[in-house]
Amino acid sequence: MSSIAGPPPSLKSDSTEVVLRKLEMTVKQKLDGLLFGNHIGLVPGPGSEAGESRLYHAGDDVRRMDWFVTARTTTPHIRETIADRELETWIVADLSASLDFGTADCEKRDLAVAAAAAFVYLTQHGGNRIGAIITTGEDTIRVPAVAGKAHGDWLIRKFIETPRAREGNRGDLGAALEELRRPQRRRGLLVVISDFLGASTWPRPLRGLQERHDIVGVEIVDPRELALPNIGLVTLRDPETGATLEVQTASSDTRERYAQEAQQQRAQIATALRRAGAGHLRLRTDRDWLLDVMRYVSNRRRGAAGGVLR
16 A cells, blocks of 8 residues: 655754644544544454354454353354443553664654554543553653543643653663552553663563453564675664674574564564464554554454564
């Protein structure tokens, strides 16, 4: 499919209000068909109250299998769920220094903020409450869950205006997720936005949240994190520690090893999200981010299981 939206607005080039209005116009215009209509549960998934049974279709969540009806009819059936009328959404956004990087259409931070805005607009209607925990590795910003468009706009401004972390501060996504475990929140939707790089402290607390929340993991990726170009000797720098390393990209062996390690790392991230029962949405700085969001939400609304959308 052709592009439906350009890159997200630049946090470096535009003011807060300009970024907010650009996101509102782009997201709401394109997601209009997904924002309204029959309220069929947590936006990327089902509700929690049991409803009627229907025939099983490929891609349905087998955890909702209705074994009594299946045994009686000898045909697989699943139990539909009735939507929760008021949804509490929590967005955990990792805006650590590793997000201050981008070699394609935008920085990863721009994409992370745009993804957060998309889920705010998707879930703020119908009296739903939205809260957030924003971590930079240096600071943690907590925003309580409140309903209303004004709160949604204010929350997006917080994402936009979050200061960039200073060098030497590693992000700790695991600690941010622990904020939601104690005290326990009511059942709802949890959206985790991160590149999932650095210390792997996040899988365990994320698994601990799956019993009470539908989880969506939004992975932010830049193409240079997956493969190196052949451009000779380059100096690579870790934005979170300041450590540097010279790499000879003219070496085909070096490029192949880099690509293999990157592929293995991404596979580990996907496995950890799957084990936590999370849906997996991958957004890239060189792709149409809004089209990927629309495809993901449409697939989940049709009852497809989690899995990764590349």
